[in-house]
Amino acid sequence: MTGGRQMMLTGERPMIASGTLLIPLQPPPRTVELTIDGETVQAPEGSTILDACRRQGKEIPTLCYLDTLHPVNVCRVCVVEVEGSRVLVPSCSRPVEAGMVVRTDSERVRHSRKLVLEFLASSVDLSTTPDVDRWIDDYGAHPERYGPPAPPMPAGLRDSLQPGHHAPPDPDYAATVIQPVKVDNELYVRDYGKCILCYKCVEACGKDWQNTYALTVAGRGFDARISTEFAVKLPESACVYCGNCIAVCPTGALMFKSERDHRDAGTWDESRQTVTSTICPYCGVGCNLELHVQDNEIVKVTSPLDHEITRGNLCIKGRFGWRYVQNRPPEARGDGRRTPEGRGS
Ligand code: SF4
Ligand code: SF4
Ligand code: FES
Numbered sequence: 001m002t003g004g005r006q007m008m009l010t011g012e013r014p015m016i017a018s019g020t021l022l023i024p025l026q027p028p029p030r031t032v033e034l035t036i037d038g039e040t041v042q043a044p045e046g047s048t049i050l051d052a053c054r055r056q057g058k059e060i061p062t063l064c065y066l067d068t069l070h071p072v073n074v075c076r077v078c079v080v081e082v083e084g085s086r087v088l089v090p091s092c093s094r095p096v097e098a099g100m101v102v103r104t105d106s107e108r109v110r111h112s113r114k115l116v117l118e119f120l121a122s123s124v125d126l127s128t129t130p131d132v133d134r135w136i137d138d139y140g141a142h143p144e145r146y147g148p149p150a151p152p153m154p155a156g157l158r159d160s161l162q163p164g165h166h167a168p169p170d171p172d173y174a175a176t177v178i179q180p181v182k183v184d185n186e187l188y189v190r191d192y193g194k195c196i197l198c199y200k201c202v203e204a205c206g207k208d209w210q211n212t213y214a215l216t217v218a219g220r221g222f223d224a225r226i227s228t229e230f231a232v233k234l235p236e237s238a239c240v241y242c243g244n245c246i247a248v249c250p251t252g253a254l255m256f257k258s259e260r261d262h263r264d265a266g267t268w269d270e271s272r273q274t275v276t277s278t279i280c281p282y283c284g285v286g287c288n289l290e291l292h293v294q295d296n297e298i299v300k301v302t303s304p305l306d307h308e309i310t311r312g313n314l315c316i317k318g319r320f321g322w323r324y325v326q327n328r329p330p331e332a333r334g335d336g337r338r339t340p341e342g343r344g345s
Pocket of ligand 2: 286316317
């Protein structure tokens with residue numbers, strides 16, 4: 001073995017005689033062989049069962065999983081059966097192993113996913129959760145069998161519930177988390193009647209990306225909910241309005257106020273929207289922006305999840321700075337509507 005080869009294996013950066021720096025190459029990932037639904041497949045060591053299934057073109061429903069966040073395994077809608085395992089396993093976090101025998105569509109798996117979907121759909125407003133209606137059909141879920149939804153709670157009641165003090169459920173109704181939407185700022189709204197408690201916003205706001213920790217989980221059991229510190233309004237909380245929580249929310253519980261206003265007015269129409277990619281001009285980081293435009297008006301801004309630097313995250317300027325682009329007099333807008341800042345006719 002040459003000296004250079006030895007150095008590469010020990011992680012040092014060797015120089016060749018001309019002084020050129022050699023960049024050590026990583027060895028190709030090892031693969032493991034497993035069986036998925038009777039088919040033998042190869043998957044990179046360390047990848048998950050979900051990754052392997054997706055590579056095979058198999059759809060596994062997911063709600064709390066996102067490529068850019070650490071898996072938290074809370075929704076359990078992605079479970080699969082692994083031979084030899086006493087319980088169903090969450091495919092979104094369980095790494096593949098050599099010789100594993102996985103079943104993604106067995107009766108046990110389908111029954112479990114059906115129950116998860118029934119519990120969620122009977123207690124949470126999933127009307128803006130993509131794909132969930134199709135999954136409810138596919139798995140034969142009947143959320144209505146738990147009874148009519150309980151009446152919405154008055155504003156603030158859920159925020160005040162104390163661990164160990166919850167009221168017994170009313171047998172005439174399916175318990176729900178439906179409550180008035182929280183509109184306490186001009187940038188985004190929180191509709192916790194749509195919250196499935198997937199923790200994605202908590203992760204994006206906290207340890208995974210933003211490190212602001214403005215959102216956390218309060219309460220226990222069915223009373224558990226996402227909350228600011230002491231349930232204060234967003235402008236009084238630690239929130240810095242990066243909007244990274246909106247970007248990861250799978251149900252629309254967290255939503256741009258612009259989108260919510262359009263939806264409330266019945267004018268939200270994604271078939272009329274275009275998406276233009278550009279670079280944020282506000283600082284030298286140069287984050288990628290995707291401008292969602294409807295009727296010549298920016299209605300929201302996202303950032304691609306697969307960007308290796310920003311991974312879908314932005315700051316307040318990239319996420320909401322576009323509002324100033326539209327701070328135009330009504331005659332320039334051509335529709336006489338008020339600007340987002342409330343000016344205009
Ligand atoms: S608000 Fe959205 S992202 Fe946060 S826990 Fe609820 S559903 Fe998940
Ligand atoms: S989104 Fe924020 S960090 Fe990114 S380029 Fe714009 S101003 Fe800079
Ligand atoms: S998507 Fe796997 S547990 Fe939620």
